[in-house]
Amino acid sequence: MNTKNDNSKFQYEALDEEIDFADILYDTSKLDSVQQLQLFKPQPSTLESVSETISRVERAIPILVPCPAKYNRPVVITTCHKCRYFSNQNANTAVVCSFQPGENERIVHPKNKLNELAGNEWMYFTKSVLRTSYPTEYGHNLRKKHGANKPPQLMKHIIEFFTKTGETVLDPFAGVGGTLLGASLCNRIATGIELNKEWIDIYHQVCEQENIPCQEMIHGDCLDVLGEMKASGQVYDFIATDPPYSIALPKTMCDGTYDTQNRKTDFESFSDSEDDLRNLESFEEYYQKMQEVFSLLFDVLKADKYLTMIIRDSYQKGRYIPASYELARRAEEVGFIFKGVKIWYQTGVRMRPYGYPAAYVPNIIHQNILILRKGDK
Template sequence: MVREAGVRRDVAGEPAGGGGPHVDLGPRGVYHRGNRLNDLTGKEWLFSTRSVISMPFPPSCQFELRSQHGGQKPPELCAYLIRIFTKSGQRVLDPFMGVGGTLLGASLSGREAVGIEISPRWVDIYHEVCRREGLAPQTAIVGDSRQVLPTLEGPFDFLLTDVPYWDMDRRRRSAGKFKRAGEAARPRRPSKLQAFGDGPRNREEWLRLLEDVFAAARPLLRPRAYLAVFIGDMYHSGRFHPLSHEVAAVLDRLGYVMKGNLIWYDVSKSLHIYGYRYEFIPSMIHQNILIFRHEPGGSARRSGA
């Protein structure tokens, strides 16, 4: 709903409650006033249920500045997901905000958002992006989500986040370098799995971190609110690592109910000749977007309990 001159109006601009349940929005299709989830028409909803999303990184919203963060997501993709899982004016939560892709997506789609990020550097970049783009900043909090989330007031209508890979941001870059045409050589970013170190302990602590954060977020979500969680699987040290399975298991233990797995095919990602002549190594040009829902009465099964 939107408010105009003191009159509550629905997504079609008609007075709320007036007329029948269906509103013809022309090329957009027919909108049903009983839509509890979003502001989409039936035709738009059909398009939005595709299990594969093909979207490149558009050079928008200060792309070069945001690219200092190795895991930033296109604000347009975040806005696309936000429009599927919320209605206009609802609230979005991101406990791992990075440089603010979720918060920028919320601004693009007319929603409110709160993001939490442990690194002040990324929050500063988000605010600089907003300044350059002329956007009013959403609420961005510097801190550890495990401590910040219990201090927030709910409810939130959607949780959208890209989970971190342990201490990747604090790892030193590789001594190896890469170079694009016309650019100076730059150190390579560490592999995301290198952030786990040589033993299993860091990986277990990473999963415990995610469990603690998503557990703390649960009381803030309204009943039947959705979660969309970006997580990429990895090939590292001669082995494929299905990290999405491990994250899904964490959310399942906490009582969230899995509703789907969207595949984001990043059409702008370059292919590389891995393993030619001796071994099959996949070029990872997609990420998983795990879709869960906070069901009323869902029971948590915390690890170690």
């Protein structure tokens, strides 16, 4: 479709593609109703020079002009965040960008200091429910020995939102290295802390098998190691972890094995060490110990940065145990700000007739990804 502006010799062709609202970060309210309906892009063969076009602004307001930066969204001069080329021009001048991004090219807002995601990717992550169906890869044949291993693809997805390329990630309960593998997949620098040497060995075997460079994995009690990090002034851009549960809590099951989902597992997820938080005797002891961990994590996290935890609530002795809420509350007590929860559902979890036919007992087929931000202690 072509139309002609009486105040110029330009011809414009209507945009035929659908514009995703999540990508539009600009205000088009300066355009009149007709122009808002007809978002045009100029035909290069009929365009005069940009300078000649700008000279028409006072005589023809508003007028559509091509953006020299060649971004691909309709914008208005006063609200264009991409460049300042038109910053001194008339506010009613509408700019139509003609830039077409490459297949692997993202348009990242220049004010985005958190990550490297485009607007639509940012919006997608903020959905409160995440449903996944990850294939069993990245050394799953080795990692599955740990019943609470996290899919590296999930950790990559989380890490990419809260960091930029080359930034640092810490997992204080690293297990077989799901977080470290996820960091490697998106070019972040990661450090893991793990009490059980067997899980560290499996992580190294996975890296060798998959030809993935090993990240730093520290063998030791996280309380001791975090204390040393704090003393040395070591800080990280992001913390992501899947903390252990006390002996009374069912453990996170992330590897899709139907015969062990949603119940205590025979997998050797944890050690017999008295330093293993799983071996504490009560919920209260567990929560208190986790609060000590949170206090140290607060100190080794950079200002205004984020901590995420994958937690699974449980149902024990006829009662629902909201472990996610309690851990979030304990983290807030040391200075973290609770920002929200993403409900993670991995497809393929087997349902069981708990309580049937006498009483309601939930099939807990989801896990909670708690998101917290470092505030003022």
